[in-house]
Amino acid sequence: MTNNDIFKKLRVAHKLRDTDIIDILKLVDFRIGKTELSAFFRKEDHPKYVECGDQILRNFLNGLVIHLRGPMPKKGEKPNKETSRKVKPNPYDNKKDFNKS
Known part of the structure; x- marks a missing residue:
């Protein structure tokens, strides 16, 4: 599988247009x-x-x-709602451990 194939599949999977991809590349100064x-x-x-x-x-x-996640906060900086990364919660965090009695 080539880089072009990977790029095409990501474009389709995330429903991105050319302008979206250009904007995404601008986020990393490219x-x-x-x-x-x-x-x-x-x-x-x-x-x-x-x-x-x-x-x-x-x-x-x-x-x-x-x-997708937002920018990472800089070292020493307290994350706030505007600069914090958006990470999906782990669905297994609230599950009981059935191995323990």
């Missing part, structure tokens, strides 16, 4: 144009197809984490 981005989503036999490099996919994944 700038890319719509035409450069669309070249990654073309078929391999298309003349304008471009292979997605590791750096672009890595930056997209890092930006996606920030987009």
